[in-house]
Amino acid sequence: MTQQQAEDDHSPSPAELFTRAVALLTAQGDLRVWSVIISVFGDLALERNDVITGTLLTRLTTLMGLKPEAVRVALFRLRKDGWITSHKTGRSSAYRLTDMGFRETQAARTRIYAPSLPEPESWQLLVSRPMVQAARAQDEKTLQEQGFHIIGPGIYLGAGNLAAGDGFLAVDGQITRLPDWLRAAVPPDGLEQGFAELCARLGDLSALLDGDIPALDATERATLRVLIVHHWRRLLLRQPNLPDRFFPDGWPGVACRGRVMALLARLERPALDELQETPG
Amino acid sequence: MTQQQAEDDHSPSPAELFTRAVALLTAQGDLRVWSVIISVFGDLALERNDVITGTLLTRLTTLMGLKPEAVRVALFRLRKDGWITSHKTGRSSAYRLTDMGFRETQAARTRIYAPSLPEPESWQLLVSRPMVQAARAQDEKTLQEQGFHIIGPGIYLGAGNLAAGDGFLAVDGQITRLPDWLRAAVPPDGLEQGFAELCARLGDLSALLDGDIPALDATERATLRVLIVHHWRRLLLRQPNLPDRFFPDGWPGVACRGRVMALLARLERPALDELQETPG
Numbered sequence: 001m002t003q004q005q006a007e008d009d010h011s012p013s014p015a016e017l018f019t020r021a022v023a024l025l026t027a028q029g030d031l032r033v034w035s036v037i038i039s040v041f042g043d044l045a046l047e048r049n050d051v052i053t054g055t056l057l058t059r060l061t062t063l064m065g066l067k068p069e070a071v072r073v074a075l076f077r078l079r080k081d082g083w084i085t086s087h088k089t090g091r092s093s094a095y096r097l098t099d100m101g102f103r104e105t106q107a108a109r110t111r112i113y114a115p116s117l118p119e120p121e122s123w124q125l126l127v128s129r130p131m132v133q134a135a136r137a138q139d140e141k142t143l144q145e146q147g148f149h150i151i152g153p154g155i156y157l158g159a160g161n162l163a164a165g166d167g168f169l170a171v172d173g174q175i176t177r178l179p180d181w182l183r184a185a186v187p188p189d190g191l192e193q194g195f196a197e198l199c200a201r202l203g204d205l206s207a208l209l210d211g212d213i214p215a216l217d218a219t220e221r222a223t224l225r226v227l228i229v230h231h232w233r234r235l236l237l238r239q240p241n242l243p244d245r246f247f248p249d250g251w252p253g254v255a256c257r258g259r260v261m262a263l264l265a266r267l268e269r270p271a272l273d274e275l276q277e278t279p280g
Numbered sequence: 281m282t283q284q285q286a287e288d289d290h291s292p293s294p295a296e297l298f299t300r301a302v303a304l305l306t307a308q309g310d311l312r313v314w315s316v317i318i319s320v321f322g323d324l325a326l327e328r329n330d331v332i333t334g335t336l337l338t339r340l341t342t343l344m345g346l347k348p349e350a351v352r353v354a355l356f357r358l359r360k361d362g363w364i365t366s367h368k369t370g371r372s373s374a375y376r377l378t379d380m381g382f383r384e385t386q387a388a389r390t391r392i393y394a395p396s397l398p399e400p401e402s403w404q405l406l407v408s409r410p411m412v413q414a415a416r417a418q419d420e421k422t423l424q425e426q427g428f429h430i431i432g433p434g435i436y437l438g439a440g441n442l443a444a445g446d447g448f449l450a451v452d453g454q455i456t457r458l459p460d461w462l463r464a465a466v467p468p469d470g471l472e473q474g475f476a477e478l479c480a481r482l483g484d485l486s487a488l489l490d491g492d493i494p495a496l497d498a499t500e501r502a503t504l505r506v507l508i509v510h511h512w513r514r515l516l517l518r519q520p521n522l523p524d525r526f527f528p529d530g531w532p533g534v535a536c537r538g539r540v541m542a543l544l545a546r547l548e549r550p551a552l553d554e555l556q557e558t559p560g
Contacts, residue, residue: 125405125451127435129461151449155407155435169431169462171405173453181409182449 014215017208018224024205025227026065028197033066034074038083039230041097042105042112044222044272054093056276063223112233115261117243120159123175126168128154149240151182183248186240194235195252202228202259209266218270225267232260294495297488298504304485305507306345308477313346314354318363319510321377322385322392324502324552334366334373336556343503392513395541397523400439403455406448408434429520431462463528466520474515475532482508482539489546498550505547512540 012020040060045052061071075095078084083101086093097105111117128139131154140150148158156168205228216224236253240246244254292300320340325332341351355375358364363381366373377385391397408419411434420430428438436448485508496504515533520526524534 122453123451124456125407125449126457127405127431127462129459130432151407152410152434154432157449157451166457167459167461168457169405169437169459170455170457171403171437171451171453172456173402173451175450176404176452177406177446177448177450179409179447179449181447182407 014220018216018220020208021205021224022064022227024201024208025224025231027201031064031066031230033061033070034077035234036061036064036066036226036230037071037074037078038101038105039226039233041084041095041101042108042233043226043229043269044275045097045105048102049096050272051094051096052272053089053276054095057095059219060223060226063219064227108233108237111236111241112229113261113264116257117241119243119245122159122172124158125151125171126156126158127170128156128168130154147241149186149242178245180248183246186242186246187248187251187253188238191235191239192252195256198231198235199252199256199259201231202256202263206259206263209263213266216267218274221267222270222275225264225269228260228263228267232256294497294500298496298500300488301485301504302344302507304481304488305504305511307481311344311346311510313341313350314357315514316341316344316346316506316510317351317354317358318381318385319506319513321364321375321381322388322513323506323509323549324555325377325385328382329376330552331374331376332552333369333556334375337375339499340503340506343499344507388513388517391516391521392509393541393544396537397521399523399525402439402452404438405431405451406436406438407450408436408448410434427521429466429522458525460528463526466522466526467528467531467533468518471515471519472532475536478511478515479532479536479539481511482536482543486539486543489543493546496547498554501547502550502555505544505549508540508543508547512536 037057040057041052044050057071057075058068062068075084075086078101079086082098083104084095085098086095088094126143126148128136131139133153136154139154139156143156143158144150146158148156151157205224213221235256239253244251247253317337320337321332324330337351337355338348342348355364355366358381359366362378363384364375364377366375368374406423406428408416411419413433416434419434419436423436423438424430426438428436431437485504493501515536519533524531527533
């Protein structure tokens with residue numbers, strides 16, 4: 001596009017562009033502040049000891065339209081729940097993930113940023129002894145923590161290298177038949193609509209940003225990245241961690257993943273240092 | 281053993297020995313005549329077109345203590361049910377298995393004479409869609425005919441190369457955990473006692489025949505073989521066709537199989553021609 005053409009199209013200014021992009025990503029008005037802050041740490045604090053200043057947190061959350069009072073409450077809650085610690089540096093505060101917080105965000109990152117979920121080398125199908133539902137609930141909890149999926153009463157499917165208790169029949173190998181009834185049962189209720197809506201919004205965002213990303217500064221890129229990651233994460237982590245072929249044909253989570261990956265690749269992640277040095 | 285020693289031991293004559301051996305194998309008094317005749321064909325008519333004369337059938341069944349009238353009724357029933365056909369040869373009749381009869385005895389032979397049941401190269405575990413018991417009954421029938429075993433409601437285990445209908449989740453591979461509850465559930469009720477009793481009787485028979493088998497003629501050997509195969513078959517075919525490790529520890533079917541194989545190896549199978557030429 002030549003300069004002349006761009007002017008003919010009445011392209012928005014970088015500031016207008018950013019405002020519209022944020023509006024697209026916050027139109028639902030349902031941002032949970034404490035969860036957004038986790039997304040900030042998850043996308044920007046990649047090293048164990050990375051620190052995020054209160055100044056940067058305030059700047060990012062303000063650009064997202066969140067109220068300072070709500071951010072203060074959320075930070076208090078995250079400290080109380082053991083996700084973050086804070087310390088004073090001069091007049092302002094700085095925040096860091098706890099061991100637990102880092103472990104959790106690290107584990108989620110392997111799912112959030114995966115361009116596709118590869119088939120594991122081997123699957124394990126477990127069958128438990130016949131038992132009443134009350135007894136089964138404990139098994140279900142333990143096995144889900146180990147990454148197994150409940151296929152039916154007392155039937156669990158997981159990646160083949162997971163450990164399990166005694167008392168199960170186990171067949172280790174390949175999945176050679178994956179029936180439609182199981183694929184239909186894999187996604188939790190409501191998730192399809194959620195992915196479809198996000199997919200549409202990300203499509204609009206892609207169109208909006210088309211060709212104009214270099215005009216966004218580091219803080220603006222970070223803001224948009226965090227919002228995209230946030231929405232994607234909230235849906236993705238509700239769906240079972242299974243390869244695409246386990247989902248119904250045309251599952252919108254697949255297209256959504258493609259759009260997330262494309263946008264994150266275009267909205268290059270700024271280094272934390274660069275962000276913190278930017279004047280507020 | 282020298283001639284002198286044998287006389288010192290008051291060894292039984294070959295005729296006494298045979299009488300005692302038959303008594304051991306018919307002590308239960310529960311021989312089903314039509315089933316015994318199937319055992320005769322199964323052990324002696326190995327080729328598709330082998331014919332067994334009425335004369336030989338009468339001789340063998342008489343030695344087992346069966347009544348000629350019961351044998352006639354059984355032969356009539358076997359013809360009616362499509363197991364055998366008969367034709368006249370001069371003054372007497374001759375019998376032959378039908379296609380169905382040969383197929384069935386042939387299929388059973390692979391289990392009856394197997395010194396051990398090898399682990400298949402691959403297992404297949406199937407999980408069906410949730411369904412009511414009435415609908416499941418048809419699946420269970422179809423899959424059992426294909427050699428699958430019912431592990432639980434809608435859960436089937438079979439050798440990996442078997443075909444199955446659509447609609448199942450299938451994992452193909454190795455069994456890496458085989459729990460005690462499943463092994464305890466594998467044998468049908470009553471079978472353990474049956475195998476234990478047969479095992480004891482075969483132990484007595486082995487002791488009785490120890491060293492004296494060369495004295496038995498072809499008809500006597502055939503009679504004892506058929507009785508052994510008959511008892512073994514009646515129990516074996518009631519148990520799921522699974523390798524020994526699927527049964528509870530100390531399962532008497534395993535020891536029983538060993539004794540059957542050892543006795544059959546010692547009681548060499550006479551050729552059908554040799555038996556038919558023997559004067560009645």
